[in-house]
Amino acid sequence: MAFWNKEIETMPREELEKLQLKLLRAKLREMYDKSPFIHEKMRSVNLLPEDVDSFDKFRQVPFMKKTDLRDNYPDKLFVRPxxxxxxxxxxxxxxxxxxxxxxxxxxxxxxxxxxxxxxxxxxxxxxxxxxxxxxxxxxxxxxxxxxxxxxxxxxxxxxxxxxxxxxxxxxxxxxxxxxxxxxxxxxxxxxxxxxxxxxxxxxxxxxxxxxxxxxxxxxxxxxxxxxxxxxxxxxxxxxxxxxxxxxxxxxxxxxxxxxxxxxxxxxxxxxxxxxxxxxxxxxxxxxxxxxxxxxxxxxxxxxxxxxxxxxxxxxxxxxxxxxxxxDDMLVVRGVNVFPSQIEAVIGEMPFLSPFYRITLENENYMDSMMVEVEMNEESLTEDMVQLNRMTSQLASRMKEILNIKADVRLVLPGTLERFEGKGKHVVDNRKYD
Ligand SMILES: [Zn+2]
The missing domain is CATH 3.40.50.12780 (ANL, N-terminal domain)
Structure with missing residues (x-):
């Protein structure tokens, strides 16, 4: 059987864990000095890199989340120029x-x-x-x-x-x-x-x-x-x-x-x-x-x-x-999609109400996404030409933000079911068996 790096790939668990702890401590030390973000996280729990002498201790380091990446957009978390x-x-x-x-x-x-x-x-x-x-x-x-x-x-x-x-x-x-x-x-x-x-x-x-x-x-x-x-x-x-x-x-x-x-x-x-x-x-x-x-x-x-x-x-x-x-992240045709991105696009369009529904299907395992959005009362008086224009405007903006194509439909006010709380906007009918 072939190995690319046999010595590392077959190292006993005990040795691997020793190596991990050593690398972990070195990385924490480096980041404590170089990354204001990590420095602050460790300071918040009174932890110094030297204190981390076990995996148990390491668990005191606060989590890093997707929102941290967003809040530090685009490159504030980089520690190299x-x-x-x-x-x-x-x-x-x-x-x-x-x-x-x-x-x-x-x-x-x-x-x-x-x-x-x-x-x-x-x-x-x-x-x-x-x-x-x-x-x-x-x-x-x-x-x-x-x-x-x-x-x-x-x-x-x-x-x-x-x-x-x-x-x-x-x-x-x-x-x-x-x-x-x-x-x-x-x-x-x-x-x-x-x-x-x-x-x-x-x-x-x-x-x-x-x-x-x-x-x-x-x-x-x-x-x-x-x-x-x-x-x-x-x-x-x-x-x-x-x-x-x-x-x-x-x-x-x-x-x-x-x-x-x-x-x-x-x-x-x-x-x-x-x-x-x-x-x-x-x-x-x-x-x-x-x-x-x-x-x-x-x-x-x-x-x-x-x-x-x-x-x-x-x-x-x-x-x-x-x-x-x-979380509420969806993966559609290999692309990460957040309902919050769709909400943001809907919010940009003056003719829409905030009510929407995302429906996912996967015929032959090929994903398709439909987004239905309710028009607001004012846009009910628009003619067909204008409605079509609104639909294509929404579709192209959606494609721009999500990087994938969605089947976009405008529906009449009050059509979509109302739910309490978040995360109910998605109907995922995809099957993986
Ligand atoms: Zn294997």
Whole structure:
């Protein structure tokens, strides 16, 4: 079995935890000095970096939340000047303010190292050609996976999203062995191949895939594998970490969370650590991140961590499938969408009332989003031409803010059901089994 960095990947748990604590203390010391934000958080609980001599003690450090990123937009959390940065990525955040993440060369190296280990762990190598369906650009998926594959000596076809006909043509013409993208797009590829009479096993060399960027399930994996004959490996990450960075090995039994790069806690409702294998909220501390510190960050996902060594020989803990979220964030076609962003757009339009409903469907695992908004009483007197104009104005503004297309409909005042409290604006009919 191949390893990318065998010494680290098979280090006994006890040694790994020693290393984690050492890196944790060093990172806290550095951030206490360099980051006014972390300094203030630690001061607020009278904690000095030197006091943190155990993971228990570390739990006294207050959490970092998505709202902290918003409040420090765009770059107030960076601890390195732009001179030392080599890249910036931007992703959707709450209430229309995106999240901006800066990277030093060291950050890019660690991100790439993480993916190189993961790709090697499911059998990818020099002989492989990766067709990367992930979007290149501000989204971290494209470039992240790209550099990981190049690091292990694989050949990358940086095709990006869309243009399914060309995707399918090239995967037949070139020796593509591996896909990377969202699972829903892989289902779409399978559909189009069926329509065109293309048998992926007979007509292409594709045998492996990396799928992530949106919620999906074990039964979706089984269906996708049965339909395509491709072994599909789960991938997890977030732009706040670096990007997509953790992968499943060939055993497909959880994501290997590299403990020398990431200290991951799973906490119950009271903030106490969950037992091995028990589900709770994921809290992430990046141990070697340089430009943009991430200390006890609540990413909003729910899952469990298992420290039982994997059959593949790797000793780092494994993260089980994400089973939900703690906030109202939705992932639609791989894009983070917050109902608060939609509220903000509605608030800009003088002809709308604040009542809206988001309906999500996923036929063949391809997400669609419909947004219904009530007009206000004044706009009832408008003619059809004007109403159409209002609808398209709302739709284009929505696309601009959310980065995905929604089916936008204006409805009459009083049509939508009224609910008390938040979080009732979403009807999610998507199924992942
Ligand atoms: Zn493994």
């Amino acid at each position: 732009y001179d030392e940065l080599v890249r910036v990525h931007v992703s959707s955040g709450t209430t229309g303010k995106p999240t901006v993440v800066g990277y030093t060369q060291g950050d890019l190296d660690n991100w790439t190292e993480s993916l190189a280990r993961g790709m090697t762990s499911f059998g990818m190598g020099k002989k492989d050609m990766l067709q990367n369906f992930h979007g290149y650009g501000l989204f971290t998926g494209g470039l992240g996976v790209h550099y990981g594959a190049e690091r292990i000596g694989a050949t990358v076809l940086p095709i990006g999203t869309g243009n399914t006909a060309r995707q399918i043509q090239l995967m037949q013409d070139l020796p593509v062995t591996t896909w990377a993208g969202t699972p829903s797009y892989m289902f779409h590829i399978a559909d189009v191949c069926d329509q065109q009479g293309i048998d992926i096993q007979r007509d292409t060399k594709v045998r492996l895939a990396i799928a992530g960027g949106e919620p999906w399930s074990e039964s979706m994996r089984k269906k996708l594998q049965d339909r395509t004959g491709v072994r599909v490996h789960n991938c997890y990450g977030a732009s706040e970490f670096y990007g997509p960075m953790f992968l499943e090995c060939e055993k497909q039994n959880g994501l290997h969370i590299w403990a020398d790069l990431c200290y991951m806690e799973i906490l119950d409702k009271n903030g106490d650590p969950c037992a091995d294998g028990e589900r709770g909220e994921i809290v992430v501390t990046m141990l070697q991140k340089e430009a943009f510190p991430l200390i006890r960050y609540k990413i909003g996902d729910i899952s469990a961590l298992d420290w039982e060594p994997c059959e593949c020989g790797r000793t780092h803990p494994r993260l089980m499938r994400i089973s939900g979220r703690t």
